[in-house]
Every structure is written in C-alpha cells, then in structure tokens.
Amino acid sequence: MGRTIGIDLGTTNSCIAFSDGGHPTVIQSKSGSRVMPSVVAFSAKGERLVGLVAKRQAITNPKNTVNSIKRLIGRRYAEVASHINDVSYEIVENSNGDAAVRIMDRVYTPPEISAIILQQLKLTAEEFLGEEVTDAVITVPAYFNEVQRQATKAAGKIAGFTVRRVLNEPTAAALAFIEPEGRKKLAVYDFGGGTFDISVLQVIDGVFEVKATLGDTSLGGDDLDTKLVQWIMSEFKSETGIDLTRDNIAPQRVREAAERAKCELSMTQETDINLPFIATGESGPVHLEITITRKLFEELAGDLIKRTIPLCRDAVEDAGMKIEELDHVVLVGGSTRIPMVQKLVEEFFGRKPAQSVNPDEVVALGAAIESSVLAGHRKDLVLIDVTPLTLGVETLGGVLAPIIRRNSPIPTRNSRIFTTASDNQSVVGVHVAQGEREIIDGNRSLGTFELRGLGAAKRGEPRIEVVFEIDASGILNVSARDTNTGQEQSIKVNPSGGLSGADIERLRREASANAEADKIRMKLVSLRNEADEVIYRASKSLKVAREELDKESWEELDKEAKKLKTLRDTDDSLALAKSINEVRQLNSSVSRLVEVFESDEENATSEFLESITKSDDEAKLPE
Ligand code: AMP
Numbered sequence: 001m002g003r004t005i006g007i008d009l010g011t012t013n014s015c016i017a018f019s020d021g022g023h024p025t026v027i028q029s030k031s032g033s034r035v036m037p038s039v040v041a042f043s044a045k046g047e048r049l050v051g052l053v054a055k056r057q058a059i060t061n062p063k064n065t066v067n068s069i070k071r072l073i074g075r076r077y078a079e080v081a082s083h084i085n086d087v088s089y090e091i092v093e094n095s096n097g098d099a100a101v102r103i104m105d106r107v108y109t110p111p112e113i114s115a116i117i118l119q120q121l122k123l124t125a126e127e128f129l130g131e132e133v134t135d136a137v138i139t140v141p142a143y144f145n146e147v148q149r150q151a152t153k154a155a156g157k158i159a160g161f162t163v164r165r166v167l168n169e170p171t172a173a174a175l176a177f178i179e180p181e182g183r184k185k186l187a188v189y190d191f192g193g194g195t196f197d198i199s200v201l202q203v204i205d206g207v208f209e210v211k212a213t214l215g216d217t218s219l220g221g222d223d224l225d226t227k228l229v230q231w232i233m234s235e236f237k238s239e240t241g242i243d244l245t246r247d248n249i250a251p252q253r254v255r256e257a258a259e260r261a262k263c264e265l266s267m268t269q270e271t272d273i274n275l276p277f278i279a280t281g282e283s284g285p286v287h288l289e290i291t292i293t294r295k296l297f298e299e300l301a302g303d304l305i306k307r308t309i310p311l312c313r314d315a316v317e318d319a320g321m322k323i324e325e326l327d328h329v330v331l332v333g334g335s336t337r338i339p340m341v342q343k344l345v346e347e348f349f350g351r352k353p354a355q356s357v358n359p360d361e362v363v364a365l366g367a368a369i370e371s372s373v374l375a376g377h378r379k380d381l382v383l384i385d386v387t388p389l390t391l392g393v394e395t396l397g398g399v400l401a402p403i404i405r406r407n408s409p410i411p412t413r414n415s416r417i418f419t420t421a422s423d424n425q426s427v428v429g430v431h432v433a434q435g436e437r438e439i440i441d442g443n444r445s446l447g448t449f450e451l452r453g454l455g456a457a458k459r460g461e462p463r464i465e466v467v468f469e470i471d472a473s474g475i476l477n478v479s480a481r482d483t484n485t486g487q488e489q490s491i492k493v494n495p496s497g498g499l500s501g502a503d504i505e506r507l508r509r510e511a512s513a514n515a516e517a518d519k520i521r522m523k524l525v526s527l528r529n530e531a532d533e534v535i536y537r538a539s540k541s542l543k544v545a546r547e548e549l550d551k552e553s554w555e556e557l558d559k560e561a562k563k564l565k566t567l568r569d570t571d572d573s574l575a576l577a578k579s580i581n582e583v584r585q586l587n588s589s590v591s592r593l594v595e596v597f598e599s600d601e602e603n604a605t606s607e608f609l610e611s612i613t614k615s616d617d618e619a620k621l622p623e
Helices: 052-056 077-086 110-129 146-158 169-177 221-240 250-264 294-306 308-318 339-349 362-374 501-544 551-568 573-588 591-600 602-620
Strands: 003-008 013-018 040-042 048-050 090-093 099-103 106-108 133-140 162-168 183-191 196-204 207-216 270-281 284-293 328-332 382-386 391-395 399-404 412-418 428-434 444-451 464-470 476-482 488-492
Touching: 003 110, 003 169, 003 362, 013 110, 013 362, 040 052, 040 110, 048 052, 048 110, 077 090, 077 099, 099 110, 106 110, 110 133, 110 146, 133 146, 133 169, 133 362, 146 162, 146 444, 162 169, 162 362, 162 382, 169 183, 169 196, 169 207, 169 328, 169 362, 169 382, 183 308, 183 339, 196 308, 207 308, 221 250, 221 270, 221 284, 221 294, 250 270, 284 294, 294 308, 294 339, 308 339, 328 339, 328 362, 391 464, 399 412, 399 464, 428 476, 444 476, 444 488, 501 551, 501 573, 551 573
Parallel strands: 003 133, 133 162, 183 328, 207 382
Antiparallel strands: 003 013, 040 048, 090 099, 099 106, 183 196, 196 207, 270 284, 391 399, 391 428, 412 464, 428 444, 464 476, 476 488
C-alpha cells in the first residue's frame, strides 16, 4: 500500500492534504496553489484539461467545459432538470434515468468526470510527496444520500484509488478544528458552491460523535450566482432589448463576472461589472456595464441564504441540544465568506463563528487526519458518524417502512420482520428506498431485489427478516431471509449510481491509460518550452555573431535552428529532444558573444523569458 491522502472533492474547488500522525498539511501544486478548481474541459483536439487551465478556457469553450459536476453525481436526471439552464454544457438522461453529461457526442457519467478531477489530484499529491499515492479518504456533504456516496466512491476507484472511507465534510471540519481532549459541542455550518450542510457534533475525549445532520444538496453559491446572472441579463434586456440567454458565449461570461462580483461584495459595498462586446446590436457592438451593490445582492440572494436557518434549528433540535449549549460554531465552504451569511449565523447561534479556520482547507485537513487514523498513525481519535436519511423498504400500498432512522450512528445494523400479502406466495420483492416521506414515491429509490423459494404458507405466516447494515463509510448492504426455509438474498445498494463493477473497472483502465497519455503530453509541452528557449537564444546568437562567426558555423546553426522550429510543433518528442541538444551545442560555441549581447539586452531578454515561462505555466501546470 502506498500513501493515503485526504481529499475534499468540492463542487467548485478541491483540496488535498496528508498527515503522518502529526499536524496535517495541505498539498500544493507545482505552481503553489492550495486548491484546484473542480473543472474538467475537453479541447477541440480531444485533450483533457483539468483545474485552472480548464477554468481559464471556459469562456471560449463553454459547451465542453464541465463545472459543478458534484451537483449531478448520483442524481436522477429528473432531479437536476431545473439546473440544466445554469450550466453551459449539455446535461442528458442516461439509459437508467441518471443524469449524465454529453461532450462532443460522448456521454460521460458524473463519476467519470469526477474521476478525472481525482486523477489530477492524485498526480499532484504524488509529485508533492515524491511517492505513489494509492489510498484516499474522500469527503462528501453529510446530506449526500446512499447513491451519491456510492457514486463518489466509484469515482475514486476509477481514478485508481482505494477509497478507505467516504467521510462527511462537517465531521472532517470538526476533526481539523477541535482538539480531541475534553468535552465540547459544536455546530459545523457548511455552505459551499453546490450544497449546504449543518451538523451538530459532540466531542468527548477524542470520540467525535455526530448527533444530527441536515442539509440541502441543491443549495449553494452557484444558486446565488444564478440570481445575479438572472438580474444582470434582465437589466441588460430591458436596456438594450437584447436577450443574452440565446448567445453561445455571453451567458458564461456573465456567470463568471457575477461570481467575481459576488466575491468582491463580500469585501466591498459596491462593485462594477464591465463586459465589453457582450453582444452585437443594430448599430454595432454592445457593452455590458452595470453596478451592483451589496444591498442589491442581499435582496436578490437573501431568501436563498435564509433557507439555511430553519435547517440549523432542526439540526440542533434533532441533536437533542439547546443552542446555548454549543461551545463553537465553525464555518466551512466559500459561501460562508458572505457577510450576510456570517451575520445570520451569528444572530441564530448567538455567538460569533470561529475565525481560526480557513474554510477552503479545513475539510481536506480533517480528511487527512482521518486517513492517519485509518493508517494507524493516530490512536487518540474515534469517529461516530450518522446516517443522514431514513432507510427502509416498500410495503403494501406503497408505504416506506423505516428500518434505519435518520441520524442513527454508523456503522449500524437493524432488522425488521415482514410477511407475505397472499396465500402461497413464493416470491417477495424488496424495494429499498431512502428519504423522509412516508409514501415511497417521494423518496429516493436505491434498488430492488427478489427473495424467491418461499415455502408454501398462508398469507401473513412467513417470517421474512430484512436486515440493513451500514458500514463506516455509510455504504448500505441489504439482505432478506425467509426464517422458515433459510433462503437468503442480498444486495449492496446499487453500486455508484448506475455503474456496474465491470463499468468501474473498465473506466479505471481507461483513466489510467489517459494518465499515461497526459504524462506524455506534459513531457512534450515541457520539451516545446525548452525548444522555445533554445530557438530564442540561437536566433539572438545568429543576429549578434553574423560578423564574428565563420560562414560555415553560422549556416549550420541557422539550419539546425530552423529544423528545430519545424520539429517544435510535431509530436515526435525523441527527434525534438535530439534537435534541442544539437542546437544547444552549436550555440554554445558562440555563447561568449551572446553573453556580451545579453548583458546589453538583459532586460529585454528576461522579460521575454518571463513571458515564455508564464505561458508555459498555464499550458504545463494544470492545477
Ligand atoms: P466551496 O464549494 O467551499 O469551494 O465554495 C465555493 C463557493 O464559494 C463558490 O460559489 C464561490 O463563488 C463561493 N465563494 C468563494 N469565495 C467567496 C467570497 N469571498 N464571497 C462569496 N462567495 C465566495
């Protein structure tokens, strides 16, 4: 087994950390970034881009750039249909009714896209740590249902990880925030890009127990952006008569500007949005210039933000606590930087939220702590999580019979006895569902199976024991047994939102083949950068040394430099490397002259090189 890391797989940004038992450390990318945008893009050439490079090109390639995939993972198409207009890429319905993404005629499941992000994080961790990373603790919103957890686990597997645990984000935050000694009660208010969670925990001498958790997987910073986008577009339409929603590129530009404005409004009272050439009107190009105040933003987004407060009230009540008993309120997620959020939280809990944690990093740090517990480096911590939603089976008349109630500590096991509805019934169907509604249709269906071979008996006589078992990652196993005949049937609840084990294995192989291709591409990019520098130096030498060099040497350097220029744009890395060496050697014979030249032109040269290096960073160092 290689190294284990903790991963906060966020809707907007992802962050990774590791711990050897001591203080956890955030893993930085080569360019020093501590978080990576959770964005995946496919270029016209079919290349995959991940992280900052993918985010940067989103405006010009909106249809092939996937952001906020976490909002789709493990979800039915029908559940996400209302978000379809919030994104520029195409959301489609898979053959099994799940949401998926279509990019250039290929349909990707959300676990596949998430796996591309995870794979990049794995690469970053391996570069940083200098060793293979095989295992991971991945965090999910506490309110994720069974299918969303399974789908996240599948994404981890596709990316080549052994997923040691799927950990709730607020639990991770608490692990990173609280010293394990003593007795404390705390609330973790987690408002990110795509989801909202509130959890209430109790810590007693290293035992972290989640007492209650509630949330809304369809409420996050993205929705606040949508409110701003809608307002900006409608203002623009009433001023110019132009409907930007019909444009290919404008909505993405407006969305980016709206998000930036939202973030600025966390620091200032007013901000401007300037988007030149956003559309073409009857008399030429039209620009979008608009001022947004914090007050206006709060009017537009206030209702959404306020929706979090009743959930806080219910969670504290579910935990059997009073608000005054809480020792700390911890804020997690980028949206908690919004002043209105902080104000509402402070008013509701009657205390200032803790300021000592970085809301972007605390979850990854907690996941790293948990990974060190699992690796046996730390023995002073125990986690007791809860299941966020009630689990049960369908009974006659379409009613959900609960077997494990929400907020039950996990791992857990519970069973109930059921019987048949008609005489000599030889088969019973077991339909597993999750949710708080009494009517089965209002809940999330997790899977069905049949128990066959029941002995002949009058209705109501057979005793069928249905057992639900949830492991420490919140993954559910269901079995049914006829206590008379001993016949038994079980399912692991639909692995990964529609992906079979074979699917996951195939996708994992494809992903690792892609990782190889990515490495080769990165090598080529780095050779091209080297070629640019060598060509630049050679061209300077050729200019300076024209008089001093003998004709033969000058012509040879000229010829080889031209050859290198041609090779630079091919994919032949071997020939490119050889040619770079060749030109470098020929050039070294005139290096003395170049040095003289360079000292004269030092500034110009360093500026030029800096610009090369900067553009290299963008192309070569996906965050
Ligand atoms: P997370 O999922 O925790 O990475 O949070 C991402 C969300 O936080 C996105 O919707 C961001 O726009 C939002 N966000 C980040 N920084 C700020 C800020 N300073 N003010 C308001 N929202 C922010």
